Amino acid sequence: MTARWAALPVLLVAVFVTTLDFFVANLAVPSIRADLRAGDAAVQFVVTGYGLAYAAGLITSGRLGDLYGHRRMFRTGLALFTVASAGCGLADGAAWLVAARVAQGVAAALLAPQVLTLLGELYRGADRATAFRWYGTAVGLAGVSGQVIGGVLVSADPLGLGWRACFLVNVPVGAAALAMTGRLLPPPLPSPPRRAGDGMSRARLDLGGAGDGASRARLDLGGAGLVTAGQVAVVLPLVEGREQGWPPWAWWCLAAAGPILVAFVRRQRRLAASGRTPLLDLGVFTDRTFAWGLVAVALLFGTSAGLSFVLALYLQDGLGLGPLAAGAVCTALNAGFFAASLRPGRFGAPVLLLGLCLLYDVVARGAQPYQVAMALLVVGAGMGLIMSPLLSSVLSAVRPERAGAAAGVLGTVQETGGVLGGTITGTVFFSTLDGGDWRSATLTALSVLVAGALGVLAHAVLRPRARTPVPAGPGEQYDPAPVDPCRPPSAR
Structure with missing residues (x-):
């Protein structure tokens, strides 16, 4: 088991840097524009090209892992991400940078489903809950600290690299992780006994779980x-x-x-x-726990993305804080998330809702930065409490032979939920920003986020209690008892 735990940092580093790259470039945009003389469209695609390629490639990447082995695809994605990061840092023009950012997004899409599937393969029972707890911590910290890290790198200007440091920092990290994958990623635990009627037969499809050999099945290129x-x-x-003001093409x-x-x-x-x-086994949607869990995941990631959008505008344009001061306030969100994610529990949804209500009240009464920070501490704690149990419960409802497909769908829902959340919140915010009334616009946008948190809470209360098979170790039988993934492992 020691070898399996040694693999966890490699997987978490990969998911941290790929999630971080959604946000780390945001504060580098002015420097990129000036240095490369990039136009508005090019600068927008430096930010959005990554997310678009990531979202579009997840389902296909999950299937590639099933076909050719999740370890092989993980190593391929990590190598491509490292090379693409170097390409971003060395770009001498806007077109080069946009192309490298799209390549980064493709690589991140190739990595993400493999990480989720490998966590499910390598760890079982209480160990799986612990592994997903750390996964949720890595994803959450990368998401809430991305812009802060980007601002620090641009401001510090290490080795005179300027904005390029935001991308080049991935190169040594990715190279080190890649060097350790062959040695630290062990083979998966033996698959538990299959029950009659559990989807496609392994005689027809080699899922690549026990090894990295190519499957006899072919990728559905038309479906991709x-x-x-x-x-x-x-x-x-x-x-x-x-x-762009919602042009007709949109x-x-x-x-x-x-x-x-x-x-x-x-x-x-x-x-x-x-x-x-x-390409996609539609049977993954037949389990109500998985299907309903996807709705909660979309709401949670949409709420997180919407909050990041509102905070960036309200703290700087509404309260008049500088980038570093605004980043310092946002560290309260990071701190709350990190502290709570170390011991996630069943009360995450109520705490998240409470934190957003506190933030709404603080803004309504005329916020001081320290009051915003205190409310964000509670919001971050709610996100930290709920994220890893939610992701674990969604994936644990899926049969092993559908793991790659489920991971691709889950990643797609995370990304699309974040895009929808940011878009809806931004649209509501700007539609109510009349004459520079930042407080009213922020309160209206926060109302949307409170509604999202209410949806997450409703899922926590009403979610289907599936009898999910969770084997606890090699050779053990399915446990027929229902498992509550939000219950601490020590209490099970």
Whole structure:
């Protein structure tokens, strides 16, 4: 078991740097614009190109892990991410930088489902709960500290690199993690006994779980093209539409997304009915715990993204704080998240709702920065308490043979939920920002986030109590008793 725990830092480092890169470039945008003489569209795609490529590639990447081995795809993604980060740091023009950022997003998409699947393979029972607790901590800290770290790197200007340090810092980290993957990533625990009727037979499909050999099944290229086009049609207008005043092309993209995704679903059903292997096993959605859990994940990540958007504007433009002072206030969110994520529990949703209500009250009464920080401490604690139990419960409801597909879907929902949350919150914020009334606009936007937190709380109270099989170790049988993933392992 020691070897399996030694693998955890490698997986967490990979997920931390790929999540961090969603946000770390934001504060470098002015420097990038000046240094590369980049136009508005190019600068926007430096930020959004990464997220768009990431969101569009997750489902296909999860399937690639099933086909060719999750370890092999993890190493490939990590190597590509490291090279793409170097490409970003060495860019001598805006087009080069945008292309390298898209490559980073593709690499991050290749990594993310493999990390989730490997955590499920390497750890069982209480160990799995612990591993996902650390995963949630890594994702949350990267998300809430990204802009702070970016601001520090740009301000410190290490070795005179300026904005390039935001990307080049990934190179030694990625190279070190890559050097350790072959030695520290052990083979998975033996798969538990399968029950009759559990999806596709392993005689038909080698999932790559026990080794890294290529599967006899083939990648559904037509399905990959459809799902990628559908996701781009959803995410691109949501990311760029508001910035450009919702031009006609944004609405056409959103209108086209529905038929494209319907065609994808029909293709997957047709392939499964004919005995061929689809890109996405739609059976993952038959488990109510998984399906309803995705709704809660979308609400949680949407609330987090919306809060980051509101804070960035309110603290600097509303309260008049500088970037470093605003970052210092946001460290309270980081601190609350980190402290609570070390011991997650069942009260995360109520604490998150309480924190957002406190923040609303503070802003309504005329906020001082220290009061905002105190409210953010509670918000961060709520997110830290709920994130890892929620992610663990969603994935633990899925059969092992569907792990890659489920991880790809979960990552897609996380990213799309974040984009939707930021877009909806931003639209509400700017539509009510009349004459520079920052307080009213912030309160309206916070009302949207409170509604999202209420949805997360409703899921925590009403979620289906599935009888989820959670083996505790090699060779052990399925435990038929229901498992509450929000209950501390020591109390089970």
